Amino acid sequence: xxxxxxxxxxxxxxxxxxxxxxxxxxxxxxxxxxxxxxxxxxxxxxxxxxxxxxxxxxxxxxxxxxxxxxxxxxxxxxxxxxxxxxxxxxxxxxxxxxxxxxxxxxxxxxxxxxxxxxxxxxxxxxxxxxxxxxxxxxxxxxxxxxxxxxxxxxxxxxxxxxxxxxxxxxxxxxxxxxxxxxxxxxxxxxxxxxxxxxxxxxxxxxxxxxxxxxxxxxxxxxxxxxxxxxxxxxxxxxxxxxxxxxxxxxxxxxxxxxxxxxxxxxxxxxxxxxxxxxxxxxxxxxxxxxxxxxxxxxxxxxxxxxxxxxxxxxxxxxxxxxxxxxxxxxxxxxxxxxxxxxxxxxxxxxxxxxxxxxxxxxxxxxxxxxxxxxxxxxxxxxxxxxxxxxxxxxxxxxxxxxxxxxxxxxxxxxxxxxxxxxxxxxxxxxxxxxxxxxxxxxxxxxxxxxxxxxxxxxxxxxxxxxxxxxxxxxxxxxxxxxxxxxxxxxxxxxxxxxxxxxxxxxxxxxxxxxxxxxxxxxxxxxxxxxxxxxxxxxxxxxxxxxxxxxxxxxxxxxxxxxxxxxxxxxxxxxxxxxxxxxxxxxxxxxxxxxxxxxxxxxxxxxxxx
Amino acid sequence: xxxxxxxxxxxxxxxxxxxxxxxxxxxxxxxxxxxxxxxxxxxxxxxxxxxxxxxxxxxxxxxxxxxxxxxxxxxxxxxxxxxxxxxxxxxxxxxxxxxxxxxxxxxxxxxxxxxxxxxxxxxxxxxxxxxxxxxxxxxxxxxxxxxxxxxxxxxxxxxxxxxxxxxxxxxxxxxxxxxxxxxxxxxxxxxxxxxxxxxxxxxxxxxxxxxxxxxxxxxxxxxxxxxxxxxxxxxxxxxxxxxxxxxxxxxxxxxxxxxxxxxxxxxxxxxxxxxxxxxxxxxxxxxxxxxxxxxxxxxxxxxxxxxxxxxxxxxxxxxxxxxxxxxxxxxxxxxxxxxxxxx
Numbered sequence: 001x002x003x004x005x006x007x008x009x010x011x012x013x014x015x016x017x018x019x020x021x022x023x024x025x026x027x028x029x030x031x032x033x034x035x036x037x038x039x040x041x042x043x044x045x046x047x048x049x050x051x052x053x054x055x056x057x058x059x060x061x062x063x064x065x066x067x068x069x070x071x072x073x074x075x076x077x078x079x080x081x082x083x084x085x086x087x088x089x090x091x092x093x094x095x096x097x098x099x100x101x102x103x104x105x106x107x108x109x110x111x112x113x114x115x116x117x118x119x120x121x122x123x124x125x126x127x128x129x130x131x132x133x134x135x136x137x138x139x140x141x142x143x144x145x146x147x148x149x150x151x152x153x154x155x156x157x158x159x160x161x162x163x164x165x166x167x168x169x170x171x172x173x174x175x176x177x178x179x180x181x182x183x184x185x186x187x188x189x190x191x192x193x194x195x196x197x198x199x200x201x202x203x204x205x206x207x208x209x210x211x212x213x214x215x216x217x218x219x220x221x222x223x224x225x226x227x228x229x230x231x232x233x234x235x236x237x238x239x240x241x242x243x244x245x246x247x248x249x250x251x252x253x254x255x256x257x258x259x260x261x262x263x264x265x266x267x268x269x270x271x272x273x274x275x276x277x278x279x280x281x282x283x284x285x286x287x288x289x290x291x292x293x294x295x296x297x298x299x300x301x302x303x304x305x306x307x308x309x310x311x312x313x314x315x316x317x318x319x320x321x322x323x324x325x326x327x328x329x330x331x332x333x334x335x336x337x338x339x340x341x342x343x344x345x346x347x348x349x350x351x352x353x354x355x356x357x358x359x360x361x362x363x364x365x366x367x368x369x370x371x372x373x374x375x376x377x378x379x380x381x382x383x384x385x386x387x388x389x390x391x392x393x394x395x396x397x398x399x400x401x402x403x404x405x406x407x408x409x410x411x412x413x414x415x416x417x418x419x420x421x422x423x424x425x426x427x428x429x430x431x432x433x434x435x436x437x438x439x440x441x442x443x444x445x446x447x448x449x450x451x452x453x454x455x456x457x458x459x460x461x462x463x464x465x466x467x468x469x470x471x472x473x474x475x476x477x478x479x480x481x482x483x484x485x486x487x488x489x490x491x492x493x494x495x496x497x498x499x500x501x502x503x504x505x506x507x508x509x510x511x512x513x514x515x516x517x518x519x520x521x522x523x524x525x526x527x528x529x530x531x532x533x534x535x536x537x538x539x540x541x542x543x544x545x546x547x548x549x550x551x552x553x554x555x556x557x558x559x560x561x562x563x564x565x566x567x568x569x570x571x572x573x574x575x576x577x578x579x580x581x582x583x584x585x586x587x588x589x590x591x592x593x594x595x596x597x598x599x600x601x602x603x604x605x606x607x608x609x
Numbered sequence: 610x611x612x613x614x615x616x617x618x619x620x621x622x623x624x625x626x627x628x629x630x631x632x633x634x635x636x637x638x639x640x641x642x643x644x645x646x647x648x649x650x651x652x653x654x655x656x657x658x659x660x661x662x663x664x665x666x667x668x669x670x671x672x673x674x675x676x677x678x679x680x681x682x683x684x685x686x687x688x689x690x691x692x693x694x695x696x697x698x699x700x701x702x703x704x705x706x707x708x709x710x711x712x713x714x715x716x717x718x719x720x721x722x723x724x725x726x727x728x729x730x731x732x733x734x735x736x737x738x739x740x741x742x743x744x745x746x747x748x749x750x751x752x753x754x755x756x757x758x759x760x761x762x763x764x765x766x767x768x769x770x771x772x773x774x775x776x777x778x779x780x781x782x783x784x785x786x787x788x789x790x791x792x793x794x795x796x797x798x799x800x801x802x803x804x805x806x807x808x809x810x811x812x813x814x815x816x817x818x819x820x821x822x823x824x825x826x827x828x829x830x831x832x833x834x835x836x837x838x839x840x841x842x843x844x845x846x847x848x849x850x851x852x853x854x855x856x857x858x859x860x861x862x863x864x865x866x867x868x869x870x871x872x873x874x875x876x877x878x879x880x881x882x883x884x885x886x887x888x889x890x891x892x893x894x895x896x897x898x899x900x901x902x903x904x905x906x907x908x909x910x911x912x913x914x915x916x917x918x919x920x921x922x923x924x925x926x927x928x929x930x931x932x933x934x935x936x937x938x939x940x941x942x943x944x945x946x947x948x949x950x951x952x
Binding site: 230231232247249250253254277279282284287290294295296297301303321328414416429449450451453460461470471 | 611612613614615616618619620621633635662663664665666667669679680682683684685686687688689690693695696697698699700701702703704705707708725726729925928929932933935936937938939940941943944945946947948949950951952
């Protein structure tokens with residue numbers, strides 16, 4: 001008998017298991033399939049730094065949350081509606097987030113005495129009534145997976161590993177998803193025919209189980225979202241940033257060079273770009289963070305579009321190199337995929353706490369432009385813009401991303417390369433009147449490549465004389481050059497488009513954000529406005545320089561609230577620069593903002609006084 | 610399709626180049642009597658003979674007295690930050706194999722703050738010429754002991770003498786599997802020129818340690834090796850394929866004793882074939898020579914090791930070529946991967 005289908009608007013699911021259980025693969029597959037089904041979505045992979053923590057332990061729990069909807073989606077969801085927990089530790093680590101009355105899908109086989117104790121439960125949560133507030137669907141996922149692949153006579157260890165696809169199959173049935181995309185993925189991914197067949201069987205068995213079991217009396221359907229017609233793909237921030245640099249290379253005609261040292265969560269950019277050698281991309285895995293930036297400086301000097309990618313601790317090591325790039329006035333993009341700090345901090349957890357480091361963390365007066373990407377897809381455009389400014393203004397530029405958007409993914413309208421504006425590049429070749437530190441209208445110096453006859457010159461980190469670039473210790477010249485370097489950054493603001501405020505253009509409260517908090521703030525502001533509050537949302541892309549119209553916009557509101565995943569960094573810069581009483585809304589838990597937290601903060605601001 | 614934005618040039622005819630073409634208009638600001646003057650002069654003498662247009666040279670340095678060197682060369686030059694010159698130079702050479710890149714560094718720059726980059730550039734065998742001016746002291750910071758100063762060195766930061774054992778740059782370079790390793794002396798003009806020429810012609814990282822006198826903070830550190838009266842008994846000049854002999858009348862030599870221990874012998878007391886013969890292609894020979902330390906042994910100068918191994922920049926170019934021949938793909942095609950259409 002055909003089971004009933006219930007239509008719902010929005011669902012958030014969290015997959016949780018051991019870090020070796022394949023939860024990231026499961027989540028990614030579900031996301032891709034959901035995107036193909038025409039829903040809008042946002043994802044949040046959340047995993048430990050340990051590659052394989054002891055099986056069944058709390059430290060090893062890896063999670064992947066996805067929210068999908070027939071409406072527009074800004075965040076991966078506050079509290080999941082469904083939790084798939086592959087073992088007791090995964091249940092314990094995630095249950096507190098599950099919505100009251102939410103659906104709980106458990107792998108009963110893993111709830112044995114050993115795992116229950118290892119997770120830290122005194123009694124079995126399946127038996128002690130502690131899950132009574134939820135809809136519990138407990139199934140022997142491991143056992144059924146083993147039976148599904150029995151004929152293949154696989155080694156037990158490999159057979160058990162297929163259980164994530166069984167679970168995925170169940171959830172596919174539950175949400176009326178087509179398994180075709182995942183079938184194709186498994187066929188391409190697994191070279192070993194036995195493993196390929198085993199995973200396919202597990203997936204199909206899971207789907208069939210959903211269909212036939214008495215556990216589920218109906219399935220769910222989420223209608224297609226009203227998405228603008230066009231071509232789409234799923235993209236994570238690290239993928240988008242990598243493709244953005246490739247695009248910038250094509251748009252400028254410059255060869256791409258990346259000097260990098262592996263660091264979480266930035267390494268994927270190095271991995272991605274290393275695969276594009278056929279497009280002329282040179283990647284250099286340096287011996288350390290310092291060599292990474294210094295090699296990029298050398299490449300920029302020699303005429304490449306040069307990049308270095310890192311995260312907070314690596315950025316600290318690059319500080320002196322950034323100062324050198326600034327003094328040499330060479331184009332260089334420094335990507336900081338921020339993570340929770342200080343020191344090693346929490347490498348796989350997100351934060352926005354490097355803003356003041358990139359603004360001020362260098363010796364001397366050392367202004368460097370700073371741009372921040374706001375969503376996974378936006379990383380593509382932010383990367384191109386960082387390159388454009390670096391090349392046109394002959395300056396290092398910091399591009400801020402963070403763990404949340406770097407690893408999170410969203411459906412993304414595919415850009416048409418032929419419609420993106422070119423990045424103009426001109427190398428100095430004319431001998432007559434050449435001076436290494438002469439200036440154009442943007443105050444950029446000429447880019448004269450080694451190998452150019454007649455333009456032999458020397459540059460370095462020592463203060464240089466205006467125009468000639470010769471070493472200079474002249475007091476007045478140093479003050480002049482220091483101010484000029486500051487002015488060079490301010491010049492960038494003259495070419496920025498006007499800021500766009502979402503929601504109320506003036507009134508009670510402006511919520512001012514930057515970077516990855518975009519989704520949560522936009523969703524929170526929308527909710528507050530629907531509840532009748534007068535609120536605007538302004539999201540900054542350039543943090544140095546501030547756009548020229550920012551000051552006027554701030555003054556149009558009675559209050560300014562600045563939510564940040566730090567203890568209040570942008571808010572300091574805003575207060576210092578504009579003398580407005582901007583209030584900080586900090587969160588520093590290694591987790592992104594929830595929409596509900598933003599709504600609450602907005603209400604508290606509006607109720608103050 | 611990518612634009613071609615890189616300009617093409619008609620290059621200077623190298624046969625017309627003279628020493629003066631490599632001299633800048635900047636006043637040289639080393640202390641009068643510094644060994645750096647001699648090294649600068651020898652480099653400028655060698656340059657015109659190498660057959661490379663002036664505009665293709667890039668001199669890269671770090672921080673320290675020697676690192677002012679690029680300002681005095683009428684070529685392209687980058688005076689970078691402390692210890693990092695090999696990394697900057699790697700970025701230049703890896704992206705522009707057409708350039709001839711020289712790195713100028715000192716004992717502090719290369720072996721203290723930049724020790725990491727030093728060993729890695731050597732193991733990668735990036736096609737650079739790396740000149741290490743070793744004066745066994747920190748000059749620019751006004752006289753602290755360096756990682757090559759002998760134990761017991763009394764300097765500003767070690768009033769009772771240093772207690773840490775020095776590094777031998779040649780041994781470190783050989784340990785990092787350098788393909789070309791040589792040593793010379795600042796004032797040995799002809800010898801230095803010969804070594805520099807060999808280094809320039811080597812494809813890969815060519816490492817040259819140059820003993821250089823700091824007449825302000827460590828005067829006379831190499832007197833025994835440069836003084837007319839003493840040098841012949843304290844210097845072992847290496848020549849490929851020749852027995853290792855030294856002394857006024859080449860009356861002494863190096864032989865191997867029990868336990869593979871080198872020993873100094875009087876040539877008259879041994880047969881010719883008991884003397885060690887220098888072989889630049891033998892790793893063991895180079896390692897052994899690098900461990901000959903005064904006062905027990907004479908100090909070897911010349912080319913310790915010269916072998917061929919593909920350079921990093923060449924391998925990188927080959928990988929790009931190979932990748933291009935396997936796969937053609939546009940950025941748009943990459944963007945389109947995994948696409949679906951709505952509406």
